[in-house]
Amino acid sequence: MTQKGQVAQILDSRRRGHAPGEVPIVKRKVSVLGLAAICTFGLAAWARAENPCASCHEEQVNAVRQTVHQRAAKNDARFCVACHGDPQKHLESGDKADILGQETLAQWQAAEKTAACLSCHGPSRLEFLNSPHHQGQVSCWSCHPGVWHQPAKSAGEPCSGCHRQEAASFRRAYRHPVPEGKLACVSCHDPHREQSSEELGRERCVQCHREVGGPFVFPHLAVEDGCLTCHAPHGSTNRRMLVTAGNGLCVRCHSQSNFPGVGKVPHNFNLAGGGRCFDCHSEPHGSNVSPLLAPRLLR
Numbered sequence: 001m002t003q004k005g006q007v008a009q010i011l012d013s014r015r016r017g018h019a020p021g022e023v024p025i026v027k028r029k030v031s032v033l034g035l036a037a038i039c040t041f042g043l044a045a046w047a048r049a050e051n052p053c054a055s056c057h058e059e060q061v062n063a064v065r066q067t068v069h070q071r072a073a074k075n076d077a078r079f080c081v082a083c084h085g086d087p088q089k090h091l092e093s094g095d096k097a098d099i100l101g102q103e104t105l106a107q108w109q110a111a112e113k114t115a116a117c118l119s120c121h122g123p124s125r126l127e128f129l130n131s132p133h134h135q136g137q138v139s140c141w142s143c144h145p146g147v148w149h150q151p152a153k154s155a156g157e158p159c160s161g162c163h164r165q166e167a168a169s170f171r172r173a174y175r176h177p178v179p180e181g182k183l184a185c186v187s188c189h190d191p192h193r194e195q196s197s198e199e200l201g202r203e204r205c206v207q208c209h210r211e212v213g214g215p216f217v218f219p220h221l222a223v224e225d226g227c228l229t230c231h232a233p234h235g236s237t238n239r240r241m242l243v244t245a246g247n248g249l250c251v252r253c254h255s256q257s258n259f260p261g262v263g264k265v266p267h268n269f270n271l272a273g274g275g276r277c278f279d280c281h282s283e284p285h286g287s288n289v290s291p292l293l294a295p296r297l298l299r
């Protein structure tokens with residue numbers, strides 16, 4: 001079965017017996033009274049209609065109160081049920097065997113963990129099922145500790161632990177200032193969905209670098225394929241994060257059999273003494289003034 005189908009099935013089995021799309025709402029009610037003897041909760045709490053697990057599992061409920069889910073877990077057990085399953089029997093017996101506990105949850109695959117979160121976040125996060133992270137068995141839990149009663153890992157860049165090689169490329173001399181905190185991995189990547197190479201290799205770039213995005217009167221056709229033809233998006237040992245140093249960048253496409261004849265024009269003179277293409281062709285992204293992308297040195 002596809003992973004997507006698997007999640008759908010998990011979600012479906014969790015919902016069985018409930019209205020579609022709805023996680024069972026378990027409010028404190030009469031069936032809980034069977035446990036009243038071993039659990040000291042007063043009538044006041046009863047009337048406040050708070051989370052029905054709170055009286056016996058104060059530690060966990062209080063921990064949730066420190067998180068983004070404090071409101072989601074306040075008045076009923078929907079939040080707890082997303083992971084621990086239907087608690088009805090447990091509420092009657094107080095037996096830990098009657099609820100999905102530590103042992104069961106420890107065996108959950110990524111798809112099951114993700115399904116627990118999607119039971120509420122499904123509508124806005126369904127694209128996650130097509131993401132490289134889901135395909136790679138990474139669940140919501142891997143990146144979002146500290147949103148239930150599990151304490152958060154120490155803060156830090158949440159991506160680098162798994163993507164060491166990419167993190168290392170940000171130590172190169174010319175790089176996007178991620179280590180400096182001026183932007184983050186998520187400035188470009190959305191870890192929740194699949195991104196097209198067009199989006200990642202261009203659209204996202206020109207959101208911040210508008211001046212190079214054009215449109216230009218004289219576009220440079222090389223930019224049509226995006227920015228990654230010439231730039232390494234994370235970092236590079238070459239200035240301006242170029243993929244290749246020096247004239248090699250341009251000669252890849254513009255070299256001719258009569259090199260250093262470039263195109264139809266002899267460049268022997270231009271290139272003598274270490275001339276760089278960029279010294280004269282100073283508008284590599286496109287130009288509004290020069291079809292030759294701005295040669296300054298007209299002979």
Ligand code: HEC
Pocket residue numbers: 051053054057060061064073079080081082083084101102105106116148149150
């Ligand atoms: C996102 C999943 C998730 C949610 C939501 C969740 N739990 Fe848990 N719970 C776990 C996991 C996983 C464990 C196993 C121990 C651990 O890793 O902390 C656990 C363990 C427990 C335990 C056993 C603790 C122990 O030390 O043996 C209790 C009790 C518990 N949860 C109660 C709750 C209550 C009450 C709520 C709602 C306020 C809740 N949980 C919401 C995942 C969840």
Ligand code: HEC
Pocket residue numbers: 026032035036038039052053054055056057077080081084087090091094095096097099100101102103
């Ligand atoms: C009246 C008391 C009481 C209420 C209410 C209650 N529980 Fe429990 N729960 C217990 C007892 C007792 C245990 C067993 C503790 C032990 O053996 O350490 C337990 C154990 C658990 C465990 C651990 C299971 C395991 O195998 O690790 C989980 C999870 C849990 N409860 C979830 C819930 C959830 C979710 C709710 C609310 C829907 C809830 N409980 C409501 C009394 C209660």
Ligand code: HEC
Pocket residue numbers: 023068069070071072078079080082116117118119120121140141144147148
């Ligand atoms: C019972 C439904 C429910 C479940 C299950 C649930 N969430 Fe939420 N979550 C919410 C609601 C509702 C909010 C909005 C909280 C608010 O505004 O008070 C929220 C907020 C969040 C936020 C903060 C959003 C923001 O804008 O800052 C994150 C992150 C989050 N949830 C992640 C998760 C993850 C990861 C899981 C699974 C481990 C999960 N949630 C499970 C209902 C749920």
Ligand code: HEC
Pocket residue numbers: 114117118121125128133138139140141142143144158186191192
């Ligand atoms: C690979 C890591 C990763 C995974 C997997 C992941 N998230 Fe996130 N999530 C993040 C990061 C990082 C942010 C903060 C984004 C930001 O600041 O723009 C975030 C933000 C959020 C938010 C806050 C709202 C927002 O858009 O900023 C919610 C809600 C959320 N995630 C839910 C989920 C759910 C549900 C899942 C599983 C279906 C999930 N996430 C899987 C890393 C992840």
Ligand code: HEC
Pocket residue numbers: 132133135136137138142143158159160161162163185186189190191
């Ligand atoms: C728990 C480990 C883990 C964490 C944390 C994590 N990733 Fe991933 N990531 C993976 C795995 C596994 C894959 C899929 C396998 C692969 O392609 O490497 C993946 C894939 C990706 C891909 C797609 C790679 C491709 O080849 O298309 C990107 C982009 C990515 N992650 C970015 C991020 C970002 C950004 C963050 C932080 C918000 C993050 N990851 C956090 C494990 C992780």
Ligand code: HEC
Pocket residue numbers: 157159160163166167170176178183184185186187188189197200201228233234
């Ligand atoms: C300025 C935008 C930007 C930032 C910031 C950024 N990335 Fe990327 N990343 C990209 C682009 C664009 C690609 C696509 C590269 C390609 O297709 O050759 C990419 C590719 C990746 C891949 C896939 C690698 C592969 O070989 O296919 C991973 C994993 C990744 N990035 C992780 C990260 C992590 C982790 C961070 C933060 C430490 C990060 N990225 C920061 C733009 C960015």
Ligand code: HEC
Pocket residue numbers: 175176177182183187188200201202204205206207208209227228231232233239240241
């Ligand atoms: C979230 C905003 C943002 C996005 C998206 C972004 N950049 Fe940047 N970029 C920056 C910042 C900030 C700097 C550092 C500028 C500085 O230090 O003056 C930078 C620097 C650069 C530089 C070096 C400029 C110089 O003066 O040395 C290049 C080249 C570059 N980015 C290309 C790209 C490409 C290609 C992409 C898409 C893959 C991209 N950027 C996406 C914000 C962004």
Ligand code: HEC
Pocket residue numbers: 201202205206209212213222223226227228229230231239240278284285
């Ligand atoms: C044909 C190769 C090529 C392509 C494609 C390309 N660039 Fe450049 N880019 C360059 C060169 C060459 C420089 C200047 C290097 C220098 O200063 O020595 C540069 C410089 C930059 C700078 C530094 C500021 C500036 O204007 O000089 C930014 C930012 C930048 N490029 C972003 C982008 C973005 C975003 C894209 C995609 C829309 C892109 N580049 C596509 C070759 C390219």
Ligand code: HEC
Pocket residue numbers: 220221222229249250251252253254263277278281284291292293
């Ligand atoms: C990925 C291939 C590629 C790269 C790399 C590339 N170009 Fe181009 N360039 C082209 C194409 C294709 C054209 C359009 C040629 C045509 O219309 O005959 C072009 C056009 C030009 C033109 C306009 C002259 C003309 O014939 O229309 C100049 C000048 C130029 N490029 C300079 C450069 C410089 C300088 C660099 C290095 C920064 C560079 N190119 C890198 C593919 C590339």
Ligand code: HEC
Pocket residue numbers: 247250251254262263264265267269270271275276277278279280281292295296297298299
């Ligand atoms: C000293 C300045 C200078 C340098 C350095 C230079 N060029 Fe030129 N280039 C020019 C001038 C001026 C023209 C227009 C020639 C003319 O009309 O006589 C031109 C024309 C071109 C053309 C258009 C030719 C045609 O087919 O119409 C291309 C392509 C080109 N250069 C690429 C390059 C590349 C690639 C490099 C680096 C290897 C480079 N140039 C280095 C000045 C320079």
